[in-house]
Amino acid sequence: MVSREIFLLLSLILLNLANTSQSYEPKVQAFLHPIYKDKASNLYSLPLSIGTDLPSQNFLIDLNGAAPLLLNCATAAKSPSHRSIKCGSTTCKFANPSFSCPNNTTKKPTCGNYLSTSLTNRPVNARFLRDAFYLLYTPNGVYHMDSEKISTLTLTCTDDATALKSIPSAFNGSIGLANTHISIPSQLVSMYKFPPKMSLCLPSTEGMESYSGDLWIGGGPYYYMPFSKDVTTIFASTPLISSNSGEYLIDVKSIQIGGKNIPILHGTTKISTLAPYTVLHTSIYKALLAVFTGSAKMVKAPAVKPFGACFRSNGGRGVPVIELVLRGGARWKIYGSNSLVKVNQNVVCLGFVDGGVSPKSPIVIGGFQMENNLLEFDVKASKFSFSSSLLLHNTSCSISRFFGM
Numbered sequence: 001m002v003s004r005e006i007f008l009l010l011s012l013i014l015l016n017l018a019n020t021s022q023s024y025e026p027k028v029q030a031f032l033h034p035i036y037k038d039k040a041s042n043l044y045s046l047p048l049s050i051g052t053d054l055p056s057q058n059f060l061i062d063l064n065g066a067a068p069l070l071l072n073c074a075t076a077a078k079s080p081s082h083r084s085i086k087c088g089s090t091t092c093k094f095a096n097p098s099f100s101c102p103n104n105t106t107k108k109p110t111c112g113n114y115l116s117t118s119l120t121n122r123p124v125n126a127r128f129l130r131d132a133f134y135l136l137y138t139p140n141g142v143y144h145m146d147s148e149k150i151s152t153l154t155l156t157c158t159d160d161a162t163a164l165k166s167i168p169s170a171f172n173g174s175i176g177l178a179n180t181h182i183s184i185p186s187q188l189v190s191m192y193k194f195p196p197k198m199s200l201c202l203p204s205t206e207g208m209e210s211y212s213g214d215l216w217i218g219g220g221p222y223y224y225m226p227f228s229k230d231v232t233t234i235f236a237s238t239p240l241i242s243s244n245s246g247e248y249l250i251d252v253k254s255i256q257i258g259g260k261n262i263p264i265l266h267g268t269t270k271i272s273t274l275a276p277y278t279v280l281h282t283s284i285y286k287a288l289l290a291v292f293t294g295s296a297k298m299v300k301a302p303a304v305k306p307f308g309a310c311f312r313s314n315g316g317r318g319v320p321v322i323e324l325v326l327r328g329g330a331r332w333k334i335y336g337s338n339s340l341v342k343v344n345q346n347v348v349c350l351g352f353v354d355g356g357v358s359p360k361s362p363i364v365i366g367g368f369q370m371e372n373n374l375l376e377f378d379v380k381a382s383k384f385s386f387s388s389s390l391l392l393h394n395t396s397c398s399i400s401r402f403f404g405m
Helices: 004-020 090-097 162-163 184-192 282-293
Strands: 028-039 043-050 055-060 112-115 124-135 151-157 173-176 197-201 215-218 235-241 252-257 261-262 269-271 278-280 310-312 322-326 331-334 341-342 348-349 352-354 363-365 373-378 383-389
Touching: 055 197, 090 124, 090 151, 151 184, 252 282, 261 282, 278 282, 282 348, 282 352, 331 383
Parallel strands: 055 173, 269 363, 278 352
Antiparallel strands: 028 043, 028 215, 043 055, 043 124, 112 124, 124 151, 197 215, 197 373, 235 383, 252 261, 252 322, 278 363, 310 348, 322 331, 341 348, 373 383
């Protein structure tokens, strides 16, 4: 095994070679772009530059959204490099094969489609466009370069005011990462001949204010120093369940706490970045609360909405591990850092919420439970892989990566 010191030395040597050779442009191993957490909404964003001569904007991450981007069309049109896509064009046929041009007009209308998002209860009328898209990248899975790679992609905008109002005010738009042929990850994977993999490492704001998390497009290796191994070496995996809408679904067979089984309902489990905390069917939620509070060696405190069980903070001692037992036998272990939410200086609460008796999915895994876990979506192999908490390996999603040329 290569020691941490040798690994860092090799990385610095490669960096020095890059800095001393003006003609050297490192190969793009994968795109590696920062993710930030908004404290007010407890949601996650990507800072993105879209088009030319426009400032970077914060785009809300909608993991299951089918619209590549959801932003105001008037804003998108301000970019000098913005190009509308006309119906009947090759690009329109790629973006929406079923789109038909009206025969009663001499001027071809803009190509569009109705696309689903996790923000609205109905599909959004979106227009397709082409423009420059900027992302940071890594040559080795260790650091990312300080210059962004520019790719011209098929994007979307909308004039639907109701849909745009559904985006919290902290964000300028949303980016959909669903498994569709027009998603930004799918386009980049095809363009750069990458493995069809996307990974998320969501940051926590608890004690991690300086750094961001990561969006990876194109696969590993994934390095999170000071842990010296590629994080794929500690992955566990389970199949992704096929979805016509491109949502990321898995099969949770049971939930266990201290060897005790919590009964769950039949149905697929959705992974969502728009649920701040994991949402459970009422029957699962009540059973989880009963078993967790019975196993926790902590002093109970009055409940704080929206949570149903709270405790006096005791530095993490006596917190039972919650295990999601997945199809194939893999276990996603949820430790105290991902189960207990700090609501004030002296009180923590179990970070799961009641989703009622008729939710679309009996379990929706939310952002808090994903923080400081590296999650990989391998769409070709239909496989979901996860590290469980990186904190157990003396690292986190929020490490300093910013090197470059």
